[in-house]
Amino acid sequence: MTKKQEHFLFYFVLILGAIVLFKGITTYGETQLHAAPKITGDYSFTTSWPCLENQRNKLKIEQSGLYVFGDLSFQNPEEITIPLSGTMTTEVLSVSTKESNKIQQLLAECTGSASQNYQSLTLMGTLEKNSISGRINIDGQQPGIDFMAKKEESKTLPQEGH
Amino acid sequence: MSNVVVLVLFQIVVVIALSRLMGLACRQIRQPLVIGEIIAGIMLGPSLLGLVAPDLIGALFPPATIPILNVLSQIGLIFFMFLIGLELNPDYLKGQLNLAILISHVSIVVPFLLGSGLALILYPLVSDNSVSFTAFALFLGAAMSITAFPVLARIITENNLQKTKIGTLALTCAAVDDVTAWCLLALAIAVTRTNNVFGALPTIIESVLYIAFMLTAGRWFLQKLVKHYNRTGKLTQLLLAVIYLGVVISALITEFIGIHLIFGAFLVGAAMPKDPGLVREIAEKTEDFVLIFLLPIFFAFSGLRTQIGLLNRPELWLLSALVIAVAIIGKYVGTYKAARVCGIEAREASALGWLMNTRGLTELIVLNIGLSLGVISPLLFTMLVIMALVTTFMTSPLLQWTYPQEEMIKQDLPEEPTKEIVTDQFSPSYRILVPVANPKTQKGLLSLALEIAGDVPAVVHPLSLVEIDEESIRQNFPDHVENMLQERREHLQHLAQTLENDQANTRLKPIVRISRDVATDTAQIALEDKANLILLGWHRSAFSDNLLGGRVGKILNNSQVDVAVFIDKGKAQHQTILAAYASNMHDDLGLSLALRMLFNNPNRYLKILRCDQQQECSPDLSYEFRSMMDLLPPQVSTRIEIDCLSDPDPIKLVIDQSYDFDLTIAGTSSTWGIERQTLGKYTDALARECNSSLLITRRYSRVVSHVTSLFEKNIAINS
Numbered sequence: 001m002t003k004k005q006e007h008f009l010f011y012f013v014l015i016l017g018a019i020v021l022f023k024g025i026t027t028y029g030e031t032q033l034h035a036a037p038k039i040t041g042d043y044s045f046t047t048s049w050p051c052l053e054n055q056r057n058k059l060k061i062e063q064s065g066l067y068v069f070g071d072l073s074f075q076n077p078e079e080i081t082i083p084l085s086g087t088m089t090t091e092v093l094s095v096s097t098k099e100s101n102k103i104q105q106l107l108a109e110c111t112g113s114a115s116q117n118y119q120s121l122t123l124m125g126t127l128e129k130n131s132i133s134g135r136i137n138i139d140g141q142q143p144g145i146d147f148m149a150k151k152e153e154s155k156t157l158p159q160e161g162h
Numbered sequence: 163m164s165n166v167v168v169l170v171l172f173q174i175v176v177v178i179a180l181s182r183l184m185g186l187a188c189r190q191i192r193q194p195l196v197i198g199e200i201i202a203g204i205m206l207g208p209s210l211l212g213l214v215a216p217d218l219i220g221a222l223f224p225p226a227t228i229p230i231l232n233v234l235s236q237i238g239l240i241f242f243m244f245l246i247g248l249e250l251n252p253d254y255l256k257g258q259l260n261l262a263i264l265i266s267h268v269s270i271v272v273p274f275l276l277g278s279g280l281a282l283i284l285y286p287l288v289s290d291n292s293v294s295f296t297a298f299a300l301f302l303g304a305a306m307s308i309t310a311f312p313v314l315a316r317i318i319t320e321n322n323l324q325k326t327k328i329g330t331l332a333l334t335c336a337a338v339d340d341v342t343a344w345c346l347l348a349l350a351i352a353v354t355r356t357n358n359v360f361g362a363l364p365t366i367i368e369s370v371l372y373i374a375f376m377l378t379a380g381r382w383f384l385q386k387l388v389k390h391y392n393r394t395g396k397l398t399q400l401l402l403a404v405i406y407l408g409v410v411i412s413a414l415i416t417e418f419i420g421i422h423l424i425f426g427a428f429l430v431g432a433a434m435p436k437d438p439g440l441v442r443e444i445a446e447k448t449e450d451f452v453l454i455f456l457l458p459i460f461f462a463f464s465g466l467r468t469q470i471g472l473l474n475r476p477e478l479w480l481l482s483a484l485v486i487a488v489a490i491i492g493k494y495v496g497t498y499k500a501a502r503v504c505g506i507e508a509r510e511a512s513a514l515g516w517l518m519n520t521r522g523l524t525e526l527i528v529l530n531i532g533l534s535l536g537v538i539s540p541l542l543f544t545m546l547v548i549m550a551l552v553t554t555f556m557t558s559p560l561l562q563w564t565y566p567q568e569e570m571i572k573q574d575l576p577e578e579p580t581k582e583i584v585t586d587q588f589s590p591s592y593r594i595l596v597p598v599a600n601p602k603t604q605k606g607l608l609s610l611a612l613e614i615a616g617d618v619p620a621v622v623h624p625l626s627l628v629e630i631d632e633e634s635i636r637q638n639f640p641d642h643v644e645n646m647l648q649e650r651r652e653h654l655q656h657l658a659q660t661l662e663n664d665q666a667n668t669r670l671k672p673i674v675r676i677s678r679d680v681a682t683d684t685a686q687i688a689l690e691d692k693a694n695l696i697l698l699g700w701h702r703s704a705f706s707d708n709l710l711g712g713r714v715g716k717i718l719n720n721s722q723v724d725v726a727v728f729i730d731k732g733k734a735q736h737q738t739i740l741a742a743y744a745s746n747m748h749d750d751l752g753l754s755l756a757l758r759m760l761f762n763n764p765n766r767y768l769k770i771l772r773c774d775q776q777q778e779c780s781p782d783l784s785y786e787f788r789s790m791m792d793l794l795p796p797q798v799s800t801r802i803e804i805d806c807l808s809d810p811d812p813i814k815l816v817i818d819q820s821y822d823f824d825l826t827i828a829g830t831s832s833t834w835g836i837e838r839q840t841l842g843k844y845t846d847a848l849a850r851e852c853n854s855s856l857l858i859t860r861r862y863s864r865v866v867s868h869v870t871s872l873f874e875k876n877i878a879i880n881s
Contacts, residue, residue, distance in 0.1 A: 010264070018271045025282065026278070026299055033295060035290050035295075036289075038292040062540060064289075064542065065284075065287050066287055085474060
């Protein structure tokens with residue numbers, strides 16, 4: 001076998017091997033692996049909490065697969081933004097924050113007590129079509145307060161025009 | 163003027179200033195500039211500024227300005243890719259092409275497949291169901307198999323590897339890698355946009371047709387432009403405008419085809435005939451603005467999208483570590499194994515493996531495209547940016563570990579004469595290393611070095627260290643670097659020919675190489691070369707009033723070899739020498755050098771001036787020197803006069819005495835006002851007012867003798 005033929009055979013085996021392996025990996029991935037549903041976006045956020053009922057509240061979600069990061073903004077009357085992080089497993093969203101001063105600031109008006117020391121705020125919700133509904137818990141107190149987040153249509157253009 | 167414009171201009175000021183600052187910091191730790199620029203971008207984003215001053219980042223980078231930054235960074239990328247294509251010279255593919263193609267393809271296939279395998283773990287964790295697994299695996303595989311061609315070229319030239327087998331092979335591999343990886347990325351983009359391989363087929367076919375068009379019709383048109391350039395002899399603004407238009411139109415075509423803007427720009431550069439004059443002029447006119455102004459904006463834009471804060475769980479840091487490990491292992495093992503199979507020795511194969519791990523800016527381009535297309539999530543983007551930083555950062559130290567700098571220096575040193583030749587000589591070689599900053603102005607310095615060195619086998623190594631402009635893509639490519647080195651060699655050769663010394667050509671053995679840090683490298687080369695003396699020319703430091711400050715001061719601080727600094731007052735020959743002597747080891751060195759000069763020329767005359775600030779003066783020399791003086795042969799000792807004068811101001815005394823001499827020699831001692839790091843009014847009085855040329859000596863080792871070999875030679879002649 002000449003040197004040229006050896007090279008040709010080597011590349012044939014290399015490329016064929018790579019394609020077969022890649023095909024095997026992608027076939028397995030496409031059929032067996034399931035990524036989390038896409039929930040990235042801006043949501044209008046309503047709660048049954050009387051003091052926050054008529055506010056223009058927003059939930060902004062940035063998702064990286066199972067890992068969810070978000071900002072919950074209340075107009076109370078100044079804007080209070082609470083950063084959230086958590087996970088998304090089988091259509092159940094669970095995000096929380098431990099920024100106690102922000103929680104305190106938000107709830108001071110609702111409870112009328114600025115001195116109450118709140119430690120955590122958790123949102124647990126179920127994903128439905130274009131919306132998430134569930135409950136807000138403060139410091140794990142049950143039964144919590146109902147919330148509903150409805151996805152807003154994206155107004156911005158895609159960044160690179162595709 | 164609108165507030166947005168003002169704000170964007172303000173952002174640009176901050177971005178460029180911080181990029182420069184971080185670039186300088188990286189240079190201090192011997193890292194490529196690109197690392198500093200990436201870090202500067204990350205610092206301005208949510209990972210640092212957003213963390214410490216969330217209000218400030220909101221005010222400095224409000225959402226309204228981000229699209230403008232994006233447009234500027236895309237324009238920067240288009241022209242950067244054009245420059246990369248322009249520098250992709252087919253000459254790099256000559257010589258070891260078969261070897262390089264084999265190694266580079268294996269070095270792409272292995273990390274690509276490992277990356278695809280990693281996708282099996284990452285896809286369910288960090289991706290969502292809007293992205294197909296195939297697109298995700300393709301992108302991750304492409305991200306793992308990238309090698310940054312321009313950063314690699316920089317590392318190769320900085321380590322003086324451009325002429326070595328490993329350097330040329332790495333560069334060829336990186337060039338092949340570059341083209342293959344861009345094709346892979348184009349495929350990944352096409353698949354991502356259609357979400358399956360078959361849907362991407364039209365895009366793939368259109369891309370292949372466009373590449374064929376550019377390499378035939380496009381190249382034909384560009385050749386016409388080259389002919390026009392050669393006829394006019396200059397790159398006119400009109401011609402440059404046509405080329406820039408071509409770059410933008412080609413970028414738009416590839417965008418419409420469905421791959422990405424950058425491919426069109428890269429294709430124009432790659433298809434451009436490599437006429438050296440035209441390529442040089444286009445690069446010179448384009449790269450400064452692109453690299454200094456536009457590219458840092460791209461880094462800032464990337465930094466704004468990098469959120470290290472997202473890695474807020476231990477398992478996410480573990481995933482990051484896994485991504486880094488797969489990237490490093492895939493590239494290293496693939497390259498190493500392929501190189502070993504091709505018969506390359508283990509250490510060279512290992513060095514090649516580390517070099518091919520350089521990902522730098524190219525990786526960042528791929529990642530930004532992936533993030534914009536939504537195929538990689540912000541979390542994965544952050545992990546991959548960290549991977550790009552780590553793999554680029556580690557290349558230089560690991561290369562140094564595999565291929566120590568000392569060995570690179572040895573490759574550049576002139577070959578030693580064989581043992582048979584030296585056995586009949588009287589002494590081992592006496593070596594003087596003479597750093598020559600500008601060969602045009604240092605004739606006097608080399609003449610003095612030859613006068614001190616004397617006859618063969620003593621040698622003088624003129625050392626010319628070339629510092630390359632870190633930002634320039636062009637200057638980092640080996641062919642250009644080799645041209646610069648050749649130019650320096652020719653200058654030194656010309657300088658040797660102009661010296662009025664018959665043996666100049668045989669005794670001058672130049673060393674020319676690339677350097678990142680002239681002072682440190684000079685000290686290192688002196689050690690490797692076993693130089694007896696470093697002889698430096700003096701020039702006033704731009705930022706220091708200290709006589710021995712700046713680069714001269716740095717060499718004095720770093721060198722583990724005796725050093726002499728020469729202040730040339732333009733005397734053609736040094737027949738009469740005045741040695742100022744104050745009984746310290748630095749003056750001893752001065753006296754030794756004066757004696758060498760006496761041995762080397764029977765017409766030279768030396769006066770040793772001992773000065774005492776007290777009333778009584780005794781012309782005491784050190785014990786070693788008295789013994790040595792006793793051993794001097796009469797033909798030398800009769801030409802030495804020892805004088806002792808009392809004067810409260812020894813500096814003034816030496817200045818007055820120097821009037822009658824060609825050369826004055828003084829050690830770096832406080833007596834002569836030239837103690838190292840002295841910051842007083844006397845600091846450079848001697849240098850400023852000395853009437854003859856001045857040689858300032860600083861001894862490092864008491865053990866090294868500068869005259870023993872001459873005694874031995876003398877005894878041998880007499881017997």
